[in-house]
Amino acid sequence: MSVIELKNITRIYKTGSVSVDALKGIDLTIQEGEFVAIMGSSGSGKSTLMNIIGCLDRPTSGNYFLNGEDVATFTKDKLARLRNQTLGFVFQAFHLLPRTTALENVELPLLYREEELSWKEIHKRAREALDIVGLSDRVEHTPNELSGGQKQRVAVARALVTRPDVLLADEPTGNLDSRTSLDLIDMLQRLNREGLTILMVTHEPEIANFAERIITLRDGLIIKDRQSVQMQASEALKNWKDVDEIEYENSVSL
Amino acid sequence: MKWSAVPYSAIRAMRRNTMRTILTTLGIIIGVAAVITMVGLGQGASAEVEEQVNRLGQNVVLVFPGERSLGGVSIGGGSANTLTVEDARALQEEIPEVIAASPEVRSQRVVVYGNQNWHTRIYGQSADYLQIRQWPIESGEMFTDEDVERASLVAVVGQTIVEELFEGADPIGETIRVRGLPLTIIGVLERKGMSLMGSVQDDIVIVPYTTAFQRISGRSHAMVINIQVYDQQSMEIAQQKITDLLRERHRLAPDQENDFTVQTQEEVAQAATETSRVMTWLLASIAGISLFVGGIGIMNVMLVSVTERTREVGLRLAVGAREPDVLLQFLIESIILCLLGGIGGILLGIFATEIIASYAGWPALFSTEAMVIAVTVSAAVGLFFGFYPAWKASRLDPIVALRRE
Incomplete structure (x- = not known):
């Protein structure tokens, strides 16, 4: 079953007399359980597409069906509920609340749930989500006590805590070093294997190769949409060598 | 949404910038303290006047020689x-x-x-x-x-x-x-x-x-x-x-x-009461103005706070907050800010009234009424002046807000 279905989506930004066609007609269907990477250089429209899929922005024309429902007919409140329950967001800049513990950051989406949960249930679910990303021991830490990779994992836990259908990740590895990036991708792949649909925007081809489907955008149009041989991050991690290890090996071979 | 989380997050937001919170509430503290002090002293003064009227004696009529108009130029005549x-x-x-x-x-x-x-x-x-x-x-x-x-x-x-x-x-x-x-x-x-x-x-x-x-x-x-x-x-x-x-x-x-003037004690007392009443109103108006200025201070700081927390607002919207949720969150924050100021103002007001009253030599009267009014007014000030910043926050575009550095 298709989770996301876009039909001839356009998005035109108007600033005064100047109008920019960010998206010029996107047709895209994403099935449940897919791991999709969206590639493209800056200005290709990938962020705009992500915002529309994430219900943060509305298309100028075209239809967007989420779980078979036409999003164009939704009220602002209904869209907020979709963002809260159906979609989970992970951002490049993490966007954790400062001076707020990991647990409280993860609890945030639950506070905005339509059906109110008890505090006990909220704490329980947030702990479970932190458990999934492997941060059970960092529950009471604030963002400035966490490393970049840990911050992004808190952000993933925050996206997962509402048990969404789709995880939207906008350049999730953009602020991380390559080793930490691999760890994160490995985690996303595990979540994907458990059934989570993942849509990830990235401009790094190495990262995109860990997806099973790669879509390339240019000037607001899809120019390539291919299934790829999915690389496994866990494999890459097994063969991972730190810079000092490589230097050591080099010095030995010399 | 889970409303019990709002006051907690509001207090955390204030603690993030303790000095600014104190300086902001200072305006409200001084305003409320001024109102409490003025009303307290005014009521004390009125009570004192009343007491003195009683002490002047009851059913007393005074006859002065010559024309003597109270409040006019010829007061205190008696030369005739x-x-x-x-x-x-x-x-x-x-x-x-x-x-x-x-x-x-x-x-x-x-x-x-x-x-x-x-x-x-x-x-x-x-x-x-x-x-x-x-x-x-x-x-x-x-x-x-x-x-x-x-x-x-x-x-x-x-x-x-x-x-x-x-x-x-x-x-x-x-x-x-x-x-x-x-x-x-x-x-x-x-x-x-x-x-x-x-x-x-x-x-x-x-x-x-x-x-x-x-x-x-x-x-x-x-x-x-x-x-x-x-x-x-x-x-x-x-x-x-x-x-x-x-x-x-x-x-x-x-x-x-x-060629004489007949006056009752009440008439003499009335003039004195009127004077103290006018003074109370005058002082209370000035106090009210300072409360108003304090409110503008709150609005100012809440606006700065909204600007500083643009990304937080964007994130909240992205994870499912609705516009009214954000609006109410910021409103509640400014109301809490004002209520804290109101409580501080009451304490300062009681303190100031006691000191002034002990110097002036008349009793300080604190009506719970004046305090309830002061706190209600300060909450209303928070509501009134907090509304614009809160509304501005809720109208933020999440995409723009998230991208703001």
Whole structure:
């Protein structure tokens, strides 16, 4: 079953007399359980597409069906509920609340749930989500006590805590070093294997190769949409060598 | 949404910038404290005025010589020589509602006892004067009608005289001298405190009016006639009868104006009450303005806070907050800010009122009403001035907000 279905989506930004066609007609269907990477250089429209899929922005024309429902007919409140329950967001800049513990950051989406949960249930679910990303021991830490990779994992836990259908990740590895990036991708792949649909925007081809489907955008149009041989991050991690290890090996071979 | 989380996150947002929170609430603290202080002092002053009106005596009518308009230029007149001792006597004897009348003559004199001397006011009065003024004797006794008839050289003194000339010792039976005239002290008055006009009423020597006229002041006419009327209901008719009798005695033609003024104690008190009421309103308005300015300070800081927390707002919207959720969150924050200021203001206000009241010498009255109003007003200030920043926050575009650095 298709989770996301876009039909001839356009998005035109108007600033005064100047109008920019960010998206010029996107047709895209994403099935449940897919791991999709969206590639493209800056200005290709990938962020705009992500915002529309994430219900943060509305298309100028075209239809967007989420779980078979036409999003164009939704009220602002209904869209907020979709963002809260159906979609989970992970951002490049993490966007954790400062001076707020990991647990409280993860609890945030639950506070905005339509059906109110008890505090006990909220704490329980947030702990479970932190458990999934492997941060059970960092529950009471604030963002400035966490490393970049840990911050992004808190952000993933925050996206997962509402048990969404789709995880939207906008350049999730953009602020991380390559080793930490691999760890994160490995985690996303595990979540994907458990059934989570993942849509990830990235401009790094190495990262995109860990997806099973790669879509390339240019000037607001899809120019390539291919299934790829999915690389496994866990494999890459097994063969991972730190810079000092490589230097050591080099010095030995010399 | 989970509302119980909002106050907690609001307080955390404030703690993130403790100094700014304190400075922001300072405006509200000062505003509320000013309101509480002004209302407290104003009510204290009114109560004091009321108390003094009661102490002035009940059902008292004052007759002044000449035209004397209260609040007008000629206040404090009494230069005209139109009231005589006989007038006073006639009023008491011929009008049934008048139960006591005391012709008054005042002089400023130096009083000497031993090697001490003290500048004070000497009042010539009749034996009924203390009854008219409802002024009890602390020790000794008041002079009698006989003393008045004989112009006896006796005096009743106030507490200030006891303190200044006798250093607190019992003065009964001692003799004081006024320009060489010996006066024997036969009574001491209870303490009376400040008058409505702010003079110390205890700084007084009372002698029979005959003695005052003949031996001390050198005048022959009364400066005031103090009259006590039988009861409250008779006040109006008594005033009319007093006016009629005096016009008749002074042989005034119907087209001639009165050469005296009849006033009740209430009328005198009313002017004083009115003054204190106007002052209270004036001060409370100024206090209200400072509360208003404090509110603008809150708005200012909330606007800065919204700008600083743009990304937080964007994130909240992205994870499912609705516009009203964000609006209410910021509103509640500014209300909490103002309520904290309100509580601080009440504490500061009580403190300030106590201090000022102890200097001013009148009681500080705190009505819970004033405090409830102050806190309600400060919450309303938070609501009113917090609305624009909160509305601005809720209208942020999440995409733009998230991208803002």
